[in-house]
Amino acid sequence: xxxxxxxxxxxxxxxxxxxxxxxxxxxxxxxxxxxxxxxxxxxxxxxxxxxxxxxxxxxxxxxxxxxxxxxxxxxxxxxxxxxxxxxxxxxxxxxxxxxxxxxxxxxxxxxxxxxxxxxxxxxxxxxxxxxxxxxxxxxxxxxxxxxxxxxxxxxxxxxxxxxxxxxxxxxxxxxxxxxxxxxxxxxxxxxxxxxxxxxxxxxxxxxxxxxxxxxxxxxxxxxxxxxxxxxxx
Amino acid sequence: xxxxxxxxxxxxxxxxxxxxxxxxxxxxxxxxxxxxxxxxxxxxxxxxxxxxxxxxxxxxxxxxxxxxxxxxxxxxxxxxxxxxxxxxxxxxxxxxxxxxxxxxxxxxxxxxxxxxxxxxxxxxxxxxxxxxxxxxxxxxxxxxxxxxxxxxxxxxxxxxxxxxxxxxxxxxxxxxxxxxxxxxxxxxxxxxxxxxxxxxxxxxxxxxxxxxxxxxxxxxxxxxxxxxxxxxx
DNA sequence: CCAAAAGTGTTCGCTCTACACCCATGT
DNA sequence: ACATGGGTGTAGAGCGAACACTTTTGG
Numbered sequence: 001x002x003x004x005x006x007x008x009x010x011x012x013x014x015x016x017x018x019x020x021x022x023x024x025x026x027x028x029x030x031x032x033x034x035x036x037x038x039x040x041x042x043x044x045x046x047x048x049x050x051x052x053x054x055x056x057x058x059x060x061x062x063x064x065x066x067x068x069x070x071x072x073x074x075x076x077x078x079x080x081x082x083x084x085x086x087x088x089x090x091x092x093x094x095x096x097x098x099x100x101x102x103x104x105x106x107x108x109x110x111x112x113x114x115x116x117x118x119x120x121x122x123x124x125x126x127x128x129x130x131x132x133x134x135x136x137x138x139x140x141x142x143x144x145x146x147x148x149x150x151x152x153x154x155x156x157x158x159x160x161x162x163x164x165x166x167x168x169x170x171x172x173x174x175x176x177x178x179x180x181x182x183x184x185x186x187x188x189x190x191x192x193x194x195x196x197x198x199x200x201x202x203x204x205x206x207x208x209x210x211x212x213x214x215x216x217x218x219x220x221x222x223x224x225x226x227x228x229x230x231x232x233x
Numbered sequence: 234x235x236x237x238x239x240x241x242x243x244x245x246x247x248x249x250x251x252x253x254x255x256x257x258x259x260x261x262x263x264x265x266x267x268x269x270x271x272x273x274x275x276x277x278x279x280x281x282x283x284x285x286x287x288x289x290x291x292x293x294x295x296x297x298x299x300x301x302x303x304x305x306x307x308x309x310x311x312x313x314x315x316x317x318x319x320x321x322x323x324x325x326x327x328x329x330x331x332x333x334x335x336x337x338x339x340x341x342x343x344x345x346x347x348x349x350x351x352x353x354x355x356x357x358x359x360x361x362x363x364x365x366x367x368x369x370x371x372x373x374x375x376x377x378x379x380x381x382x383x384x385x386x387x388x389x390x391x392x393x394x395x396x397x398x399x400x401x402x403x404x405x406x407x408x409x410x411x412x413x414x415x416x417x418x419x420x421x422x423x424x425x426x427x428x429x430x431x432x433x434x435x436x437x438x439x440x441x442x443x444x445x446x447x448x449x450x451x452x453x454x455x456x457x458x459x460x461x462x463x464x465x466x
Numbered sequence: 467c468c469a470a471a472a473g474t475g476t477t478c479g480c481t482c483t484a485c486a487c488c489c490a491t492g493t
Numbered sequence: 494a495c496a497t498g499g500g501t502g503t504a505g506a507g508c509g510a511a512c513a514c515t516t517t518t519g520g
Contacts, residue, residue: 004281004324007281008283009242009244010242010243010245010282010284011237012245012325048237049243049314050241051243051323052316054314054315055313055314055325056314058314076311076312079288079312079327080288081245081287081291081327082287083284089236089237090284092282092288094314160472161472161473162471177510177511178472179475179511179512179513180509180511182474183475197472199518201471202470202471202517202519203517203519204470204471204472204473204518204519205471206472207472207473394499395498395499410483410484411499411500412486412500412501412502413484415499415500415501416501430499434498434499435491435492435497435498435499436491436492437490437492437497437498438491438498439498439499439500440499
């Protein structure tokens with residue numbers, strides 16, 4: 001087979017920015033890097049793209065290696081290609097972010113990597129340009145969550161409205177009036193009220209809800225305030 | 234220097250989706266591909282990332298090669314890495330989209346590439362996965378233009394409100410009431426009314442406006458309808 | 467019985483939308 | 494004089510924001 005001769009070939013990596021929510025604060029899953037350079041320092045989970053896999057496959061493989069999870073919400077964020085970003089050898093990195101239900105995270109698998117959850121407000125120094133990746137991931141999540149219901153990916157199947165509100169307050173670093181909040185989320189038609197309650201957070205207990213998946217997929221694309229009647233492409 | 238041995242290295246390309254607006258319709262700048270495979274077929278302008286350049290530098294270089302323009306609005310869109318996307322050899326491509334003032338496009342430079350502007354509604358078949366890139370670029374532009382004033386990048390320094398409205402109508406494929414439109418854009422405080430008029434479009438003539446750059450940069454980040462008082466990160 | 471969190475409705479202001487007429491001028 | 498596109502104001506509806514009290518129950 002003919003090739004594109006004389007062109008530079010380079011290393012391509014995937015790094016995963018893995019977010020979780022424990023009911024109180026947003027968290028980030030980091031590992032201790034196992035090889036040089038920066039061996040032993042806190043890092044995003046990553047790996048090199050293999051010859052026969054797509055970028056999405058690569059990201060899913062890397063995520064599963066660390067967490068044991070499949071079918072997770074995973075979205076390509078941005079590609080970082082500064083020639084100096086890795087001092088060892090030029091490596092271009094495609095960053096993905098993942099939103100996972102922290103309760104599903106399987107500890108035993110991660111022990112290989114000495115992984116730990118960090119509060120987003122107390123993350124350690126990261127290697128290379130990974131702090132930039134993290135900042136951009138947070139921006140993207142806000143941007144997207146402002147119009148699309150992605151934050152449900154961080155919650156268990158059954159969740160309460162106060163939990164959901166805390167999550168939004170974390171992500172946007174603000175406080176929201178609970179009456180307005182519950183009106184709004186209920187008005188979307190995305191939630192189904194269940195019969196039982198979560199008694200962990202209070203004596204009275206808060207009703208559990210789950211997603212109405214039909215409406216969820218149907219409304220996922222609904223945004224566009226500025227322009228009346230656009231076609232959706 | 235130590236290296237990451239045993240890892241696959243691969244080709245990395247940048248492809249540019251170049252949009253322009255002629256006052257009537259949105260257009261896309263394509264070239265005739267100059268080498269195999271798919272030689273002679275319509276393609277986005279692209280090139281390989283060189284050993285010593287960042288991705289942004291690469292995209293700017295490629296855009297300048299074709300159009301002669303620098304300082305253009307250029308944004309990384311997405312990275313495409315299916316192992317089969319280029320039949321010759323595995324090539325991962327980082328797509329960028331550009332918004333240019335079509336009047337500034339310099340014909341003589343592009344003659345090397347047999348470039349042509351196509352109406353967005355009448356684009357030819359594109360090579361590889363470039364149709365997907367184009368579709369995604371259009372989506373991104375809508376998404377972003379719904380909240381950020383990026384479409385001004387497609388207009389000359391001096392433009393009229395009817396021109397601006399036509400542009401929005403093209404991008405969102407809809408029609409907008411002109412009274413409401415002009416109220417809205419004027420309310421942003423982004424426009425400065427000039428003394429002279431454009432007499433090309435009508436006998437009466439339409440006032441020229443230009444961007445108020447202070448307000449432009451200040452308001453560029455203003456969106457976020459869903460959440461009150463977020464901090465902007 | 468008291469503390470702590472859950473749940474719920476109304477009012478007000480503002481923004482978005484719908485809608486129609488006059489203006490300027492080149493032919 | 495008329496045809497063409499430019500420019501402007503208002504009224505009504507719907508949405509988002511502010512705001513306080515009652516309920517439940519474990520301790």
